[in-house]
Amino acid sequence: MMSLTDIDGDDASKYRLIGDRVLGYRFAVPHDAELYLGDVLKITDDIKGLTFFAKVNDLLHDCNFSDPKWDTRPHTEHFYGIGEDVFILVEATPLGYVGGDGTFRKPRTIPAKFSRVERPDSRDFAFLAQVMGEIEVGVMKTGQGVLKDVRVALHAQVMRQHMGVFATTGMGKSNFMKVFCASCMRAREFGLLIVDPHGEYVAGGRSSSGEATMGLLHYQAGRDGLEVFSTRPEDYRRKYHLNQLYLDHDDFRAPDLLLLYEHSPPQREVVEMLESTPGSDVIDFFQSTDFATFDAGTYTGRHPRIANDLKNFSPSTLSVMQRRIAGMMNRNRGFFRRQGSSIPDILKALHENKVVLIDIPGMSEQSELFVLSIITRKIMRSHQGEEAGGEGEPKQVLITIEEAQRVLGSGLGNTRTFREAAMEGRKFGVGLCVVTQQPKNIDARVLAQLNTFVVMGLSDRGDRDTIASSAKQDLSALDSEIQTLERGEAVISTIGIPFPVSTRIHLFEDYILDLNRKPAAKPIDDGLEKTF
Numbered sequence: 242m243m244s245l246t247d248i249d250g251d252d253a254s255k256y257r258l259i260g261d262r263v264l265g266y267r268f269a270v271p272h273d274a275e276l277y278l279g280d281v282l283k284i285t286d287d288i289k290g291l292t293f294f295a296k297v298n299d300l301l302h303d304c305n306f307s308d309p310k311w312d313t314r315p316h317t318e319h320f321y322g323i324g325e326d327v328f329i330l331v332e333a334t335p336l337g338y339v340g341g342d343g344t345f346r347k348p349r350t351i352p353a354k355f356s357r358v359e360r361p362d363s364r365d366f367a368f369l370a371q372v373m374g375e376i377e378v379g380v381m382k383t384g385q386g387v388l389k390d391v392r393v394a395l396h397a398q399v400m401r402q403h404m405g406v407f408a409t410t411g412m413g414k415s416n417f418m419k420v421f422c423a424s425c426m427r428a429r430e431f432g433l434l435i436v437d438p439h440g441e442y443v444a445g446g447r448s449s450s451g452e453a454t455m456g457l458l459h460y461q462a463g464r465d466g467l468e469v470f471s472t473r474p475e476d477y478r479r480k481y482h483l484n485q486l487y488l489d490h491d492d493f494r495a496p497d498l499l500l501l502y503e504h505s506p507p508q509r510e511v512v513e514m515l516e517s518t519p520g521s522d523v524i525d526f527f528q529s530t531d532f533a534t535f536d537a538g539t540y541t542g543r544h545p546r547i548a549n550d551l552k553n554f555s556p557s558t559l560s561v562m563q564r565r566i567a568g569m570m571n572r573n574r575g576f577f578r579r580q581g582s583s584i585p586d587i588l589k590a591l592h593e594n595k596v597v598l599i600d601i602p603g604m605s606e607q608s609e610l611f612v613l614s615i616i617t618r619k620i621m622r623s624h625q626g627e628e629a630g631g632e633g634e635p636k637q638v639l640i641t642i643e644e645a646q647r648v649l650g651s652g653l654g655n656t657r658t659f660r661e662a663a664m665e666g667r668k669f670g671v672g673l674c675v676v677t678q679q680p681k682n683i684d685a686r687v688l689a690q691l692n693t694f695v696v697m698g699l700s701d702r703g704d705r706d707t708i709a710s711s712a713k714q715d716l717s718a719l720d721s722e723i724q725t726l727e728r729g730e731a732v733i734s735t736i737g738i739p740f741p742v743s744t745r746i747h748l749f750e751d752y753i754l755d756l757n758r759k760p761a762a763k764p765i766d767d768g769l770e771k772t773f
């Protein structure tokens with residue numbers, strides 16, 4: 242017997258499940274029902290005692306008439322009427338189901354024929370909420386609206402397995418990153434490194450659409466979870482309790498130069514030869530040697546080993562290297578000095594599970610990559626050492642790489658540090674947060690390592706295909722949704738949440754206003770209704 246069920250007490254509104262398979266449902270709903278792509282619906286199977294959830298991915302007009310042209314004939318309404326034989330066929334993707342024990346599971350079975358289909362109410366949201374993690378980023382989106390009681394939160398322990406944030410410019414990537422940082426400051430589950438050459442994360446600035454924005458310092462209740470290392474003037478640093486950023490000569494290694502300049506094969510060989518030589522010796526050698534007269538056989542300076550290593554290189558190659566090192570020192574003189582480095586403090590803060598913001602406003606792209614490369618290498622070495630030492634709790638750090646196609650593109654031979662972190666980092670508790678507008682320009686081997694995908698509007702089909710083929714969950718059903726994502730919306734596919742979840746990212750300013758009013762305890766329980 243067919244069971245037509247009222248959805249909200251309105252007799253005219255009848256929804257019923259009529260098929261189809263474990264990974265795709267079909268419902269018939271009245272021809273005038275108001276449903277939207279992305280709506281989340283609940284299917285109650287009273288026979289098996291299971292409650293299923295599914296998301297609408299297509300809507301089609303259909304009818305029970307055998308006349309294929311019934312709806313184009315004149316006076317159709319008069320002859321056929323437009324009653325329950327005319328309906329909308331809804332295609333939906335299952336999210337999962339809840340059994341008698343109240344646990345949310347992946348869809349592995351199918352609801353009984355004619356199971357009741359309705360909109361979930363607030364009691365149902367608890368089931369969806371139970372699959373969420375600790376790092377809150379937004380609320381679940383459904384069709385035109387949001388499920389304000391279902392906060393979307395990533396799982397902290399998945400973060401070491403690398404994440405990708407993919408967004409066309411202006412879609413809300415900076416806002417997402419700040420929300421993510423605020424939640425990390427609050428949760429204190431792992432260390433997060435972020436290098437900001439635009440100076441907008443610390444105290445805000447202007448968004449891409451020109452509005453004034455707030456920064457991480459405005460999240461005062463989470464201040465203990467933030468450590469800032471900055472190149473700003475002293476009075477600014479003192480006012481906001483920021484640390485001064487310093488890197489020293491021993492933090493530097495010759496391969497850092499590969500990121501900053503194009504190198505010819507012999508120049509590259511010089512770099513490789515000096516790879517494990519302490520940076521202070523390399524810098525001192527190049528600063529104190531005259532390559533017009535350099536001869537390794539007669540060299541009497543402070544670095545005979547380096548002189549001997551470089552004896553077969555031409556003076557012109559060595560002069561180019563000398564100029565580059567001088568250029569690198571000059572460009573970074575605001576924070577790069579002979580002795581005294583912030584690296585131990587940066588590592589300490591990361592290992593205290595803080596967000597570490599490296600604030601270098603107005604610095605060139607080369608300086609940004611220089612800093613990021615040095616800190617990434619230091620984190621990797623420290624974690625590899627710890628692994629060897631084997632004592633204490635393994636530390637977990639996530640390193641943000643913005644415009645990641647610069648250093649994780651395919652065929653780039655100059656970015657070994659980042660590649661090593663992408664390929665081996667997770668063994669040592671080092672994850673990468675790869676942020677890019679151009680996923681198709683990221684090395685496929687790196688994409689294959691990502692276990693969390695945050696997709697914020699990608700208009701390019703090639704980019705979407707790249708993401709769909711790399712994500713661990715099937716995103717093909719969401720292609721049309723990804724195409725139509727609006728600013729501030731994302732589809733998130735991550736381990737721990739059994740379905741790709743459409744999310745309305747919190748607006749940072751509203752989110753921290755709310756967080757500032759709450760005690761710092763976790764988990765975050767209250768609704769964020771006023772945000773949207």
Ligand SMILES: Nc1ncnc2c1ncn2[C@@H]1O[C@H](COP(=O)(O)OP(=O)(O)OP(=O)(O)O)[C@@H](O)[C@H]1O
Nearest residue numbers: 410411412413414415416448449452729746747748
């Ligand atoms: N989740 C959101 N909710 C509401 N508005 C948002 C959201 N995300 C972004 N916006 C709006 O969009 C504007 C642009 O966002 P944002 O600066 O984060 O974009 P972007 O992708 O980082 O841009 P660009 O790549 O050019 O820096 C913001 O000023 C904000 O008003």
